[in-house]
Amino acid sequence: MTNDNKKQKYLITSALPYVNGELHLGHLVGCWLPSDIYARFCRACGRDVLYVCGADEHGTPVIVGAMKENMTYFDYATKYYEKHLRAVKDFNMSFDFYGRTHTELQEKLIHELFLRLDEEGLIEERETLQPFSIDDNMFLADRQLLGTCPKCGYENARGDQCDKCSASYEATELLNPRSAISGSTNIELRPTKNLFFLASKIEGKWKHWLEKHTSKWSKTAIAIAQGWVKEGLQDTSITRDLPWGIPVNKPGYENKVFYVWFDAPWGYVSISQAANKDWATWWKNPDAHYAQFMAKDNVKFHAVFFPEQQLAMNDNWKTVDQLKSMNFLNFEGGKFSKSENRGVFLDQAIEIAPADAWRYALIASAPETDDTNFTFSRFADIVNKDLNGMLGNFVSRVCKLTEKNFGLRIPNPGPIDDALITQINEKLSELTTALDACEFRAAIVALRSLYALGNEFMTIKEPWALVKRGETDAAGAVLNQCFQLIDLYARVSAPFIPDTAEKIRKIFSADLNLSWPETYTPRIDEGTSFCVPENLFTRIDDETVAALTDKYAPKIDSAPKPIVAKIVAVKKHPTQENLHILTVDDGTNHELQVVCGAPNVRIGLIGVLAPIGCILPGAKKPIMQRTVASIESYGMMCSAAELGQGKNTDEILELSNDFNIGKEYKG
């Protein structure tokens, strides 16, 4: 398989992260790591790879951010671009070039492309009314406009949508509109002209293209594209009234820039131009293989917008063959959030553990099919077990046992163990197939199986026992085989953990490359000298895990909240006159036993249950499971007073039938 692909051109792009804030682990696992592993794998297979990424710099967040920090737009973007560069280096990303979109090359390219679209008759001028902030002297995009929601009266509603009641409306309907930038209420509607890209005109072409190009796409990517097939492609405005971006090269548009999503995907091309003078041998080559990596929120742009523009150019642009989209990585049960200080950002991550530990552990729990929760506990398990125990320790035990009994030279080989070789080749083939298909979790499963084979082999053959029994040749043969495995591990691990692979490679005095092995063949000669390396990985102990969790994942209030629940049965207490034993349905548990003293209990009553662990307003201790007059009670039905509403302490609260059982009761 890999043989046929030799020297074939592989174009690989990783979605361009935005220059706004520090990157976190989600960015790393969502685009950078999968694309980097794939790129390294392709290069090791001898393929001709062009692999680029860079910073996406245009759009409104930079404008807002720069104003806040009182910097120029370019300086602000540069500040974060430099952070990106540091992370690229820290995590060993093997981009041919990490570029940016605010460059002369980009501007030149976008101008050419725009003229091309215009020539093709796919650009149209349309006039619309837009909110204009007189004090800021600029038109406001939907996100830059705040006001009072016309539906619910929420005061911080956005220009197009209310975050509280999720109503949507036209910006013109918003009450008391104000600028999100300056806070000024001096807003008026002004007519403005914008250029539209007539995507509807190339819908047929795009659909035709789609039919033939999705064989290697992620399932979610195909689904999203299919959604647009049904809906149809819509003409989109590609210009904005903003002071930051690629200026529009058309008379009358001197104060406008291109919409960020018109220029950003083409950043792949301009960055390629900066990376390699032969860029066109990938980008204009129908035989090249193009793989894109991105997070799920970005699929629309890669499956629809970018290809439709490429097709519209009618200029032989290489479109995506393999579209790999990743889901999101959550952190310790919640989303990454800079403001809540939740999550690990890349500058912190590199202080916590070496790049290889992150690379391996993150890709081993990559969110390939669904959002995945990352925890330090899991991180430590993976590093300790796979890297430390199975790989690092294997290298260590083989080197040390050999040094002790044979000195620092590879012992002579013995007869070939066919069973072992068969197993190795099986796993190697699984690994290669998984990497070619960009199935990274499957790849890790195969990789660790390979690590396991070495340890199993040692246990079965017991070379230390052979030495004791004086069977030195047999012991040497086993160890020779183990060294061949170590060499193999360096090669197959290299795309994942490049630093470690290099350390392993340097164990041997022979200067061997880390090319991808198509099938297993021993290549370390007997007598080759080797060295005993420092431990390849360090164990992460429980105390460290606890400390890290504490530092980076401040406990969100995880106590259960009061929930709406229904009384499904009422029994009198056998001894206590005023108590009842209730059976309560809380949505998940349909037969929860609760002892209650309120007089108004009855079957069918919908009320509020404080489950075990719940801390009621004003209470110091959570509700415990306890035994009331010798009957166990699992929670408490609440009165209005207990919920902090009103003074009724005697009767439990009664709700209408509109409340959904099992939902949190929010008062």
Next chain:
RNA sequence: GGGUUAGUAGCUCAGUUGGUUAGAGCGGAGCGCUCAUAACGCUUUGGUCGUGGGUUCAAGUCCUACCUAACCCA
């Protein structure tokens, strides 16, 4: 509000076109080994496959409704 995707062991995930006893790894329990980084190997324990209906000789897999989450759109 509409669309899409997902819901499988304590945790993280596999389960191809519906077809015997639902699979891994981690964690837990036990045994073995002592070359090695309290590392390695073996055995074992965990599941009403979100819930309720339906189609079928047969449903984790198909249909439907609902619940939950995420993303996209409005």
